[in-house]
Amino acid sequence: MITSASSLLLSVAMAAAAGLVGSFAVMRRMTLASDAISHVALPGIGLALAFRVHPLIGGAAALLLGTFAIWGLERRTRISTETLIGVVFSTALAAGSLLASGEELIDALLGSPGDLTGWEVALGLVGALAVIGFVLGARNRLLLALVSPDIARTAGIDVRRLDLLYLLAFALTVALGLRYLGVLLMGSLIIIPAATARYLARSLAGMFAVAVAAAVLATVAGTWTAAHYHRPSGPVIVAIAAGLFFLGVLARRDS
Amino acid sequence: MGRPPITRPPSAGSCSPLSRPEPEGRDSLLRVRNALEVEHLSVAFGRARVLEDLTFSVPERSALAVIGPNGSGKTVLFRALIGAVPYRGSVRWAPGTRIGYVPQKLDLERDLPVTGFDFLRAKTAVARAPRAEVARALELVGLSPESAARPIGTLSGGQFQRLLLAFALVGRPTVLLFDEPTAGVDEPGEELLYATIRRLQEEEGLTMLLISHELSLVYRYASSVLCLGRGKPCFGAPREILSPERIAEIYGTPVKFHHHDHVG
Numbered sequence: 001m002i003t004s005a006s007s008l009l010l011s012v013a014m015a016a017a018a019g020l021v022g023s024f025a026v027m028r029r030m031t032l033a034s035d036a037i038s039h040v041a042l043p044g045i046g047l048a049l050a051f052r053v054h055p056l057i058g059g060a061a062a063l064l065l066g067t068f069a070i071w072g073l074e075r076r077t078r079i080s081t082e083t084l085i086g087v088v089f090s091t092a093l094a095a096g097s098l099l100a101s102g103e104e105l106i107d108a109l110l111g112s113p114g115d116l117t118g119w120e121v122a123l124g125l126v127g128a129l130a131v132i133g134f135v136l137g138a139r140n141r142l143l144l145a146l147v148s149p150d151i152a153r154t155a156g157i158d159v160r161r162l163d164l165l166y167l168l169a170f171a172l173t174v175a176l177g178l179r180y181l182g183v184l185l186m187g188s189l190i191i192i193p194a195a196t197a198r199y200l201a202r203s204l205a206g207m208f209a210v211a212v213a214a215a216v217l218a219t220v221a222g223t224w225t226a227a228h229y230h231r232p233s234g235p236v237i238v239a240i241a242a243g244l245f246f247l248g249v250l251a252r253r254d255s
Numbered sequence: 256m257g258r259p260p261i262t263r264p265p266s267a268g269s270c271s272p273l274s275r276p277e278p279e280g281r282d283s284l285l286r287v288r289n290a291l292e293v294e295h296l297s298v299a300f301g302r303a304r305v306l307e308d309l310t311f312s313v314p315e316r317s318a319l320a321v322i323g324p325n326g327s328g329k330t331v332l333f334r335a336l337i338g339a340v341p342y343r344g345s346v347r348w349a350p351g352t353r354i355g356y357v358p359q360k361l362d363l364e365r366d367l368p369v370t371g372f373d374f375l376r377a378k379t380a381v382a383r384a385p386r387a388e389v390a391r392a393l394e395l396v397g398l399s400p401e402s403a404a405r406p407i408g409t410l411s412g413g414q415f416q417r418l419l420l421a422f423a424l425v426g427r428p429t430v431l432l433f434d435e436p437t438a439g440v441d442e443p444g445e446e447l448l449y450a451t452i453r454r455l456q457e458e459e460g461l462t463m464l465l466i467s468h469e470l471s472l473v474y475r476y477a478s479s480v481l482c483l484g485r486g487k488p489c490f491g492a493p494r495e496i497l498s499p500e501r502i503a504e505i506y507g508t509p510v511k512f513h514h515h516d517h518v519g
Contacts, residue, residue, distance in 0.1 A: 027364075027367055029364070140381050141377075141381055143374065149339070150334060151358065153338060155426070198367070202370070202406050203373055203406070204368065207369075
């Protein structure tokens, strides 16, 4: 069937974007911020449901706001940023839970297998390809900015702007994955495969390859399993990703 | 502290000329262009004034050493020069300046899956330099391709410093900024690194700005010295600045000049 083939394609593209964005997220030590960003989608989804708008539009709008908030906060010192992120974004999660309710809340939190319209698939593919294109195209600049923002500056890179673009790519990836994993677990699809890759790879190209492979495998296998057993898809995908991570830990110990 | 005492080589009297501004007009054909001119530079973080009213210049192809105790703002000065911290005053680089910056230490986790080559090639891509420059830079600093192919976390302190130096050299910089090049490097490695820097400066015609605690090396390699620290900042030729009295004033301790008296 055409729709299921294109849905599969979309989930693969979304997962590949998550693996790539995640590779830099784990190297940049923004694991906490990435969970926080995905949580902030919830009040947006809640508001969208209340006003009968497409939940993803509300989620994406909230993500955009959250991204600028994180970007602004990153200028501050490390400790105060982490505290602020912890406070502000847990509040967002609480407020979002109050706005949405019942089945909708569970779907928003954990993701649900389901059919997508042609438009959703097309937009999703465009978004995922944009993220993949950005990370691959900007990988050298992202790497220099990660190793040393000062060095990056002397190489003529506008580090602040690059940070913003990266965070926007991150937020877009979260928005793409909300359908599959929900706001609680989308951050994990970004972080866990990349963490696995960081553990196993010895070069940047190797890291990208492992992160993308682990994210795609977990998403495809997880979506299928969840649909088959009528479970929310997010926990199944993350459980598979986590399983791959522990396999990776064991594999490296053996070698 | 195990630091080598300041010794004055016999050639002390013939040290490079002081780069104090000459009266305009005279010898204008022979005058060296300045790679960097800094006027009334001040940096403050909130209420803490880190640098206050610095004025100095660095002629092309010369080497400026920045000395001073910890916390005197040496790294902040470099970061102001590259535009990474806000400042008051003026910082003027000569037109066409390309800066290679070697920071003192990197806030990096050691287990990143990034090789030296990943790192160097990223610079060629960003600087739009040919890939061949990677091999050339590695050769200049004496780092083997085998070492560059390893994840950066597995390199020794000296190898990592060389990698950073090679990185700074990719893209053919005209100025090198070097923040404590020998931190975390043992003493023979230190000499070697300075010799490399010295050779690069001569072969490549680079202007050097370096922060260092190794006063004896500063004495040998620098054409001018900028001191930060207690009291007023000072700027001049090494033989002028590196007198025992001045050192004691800058560092707030007479230990080094005491040392010097015995050796000298």
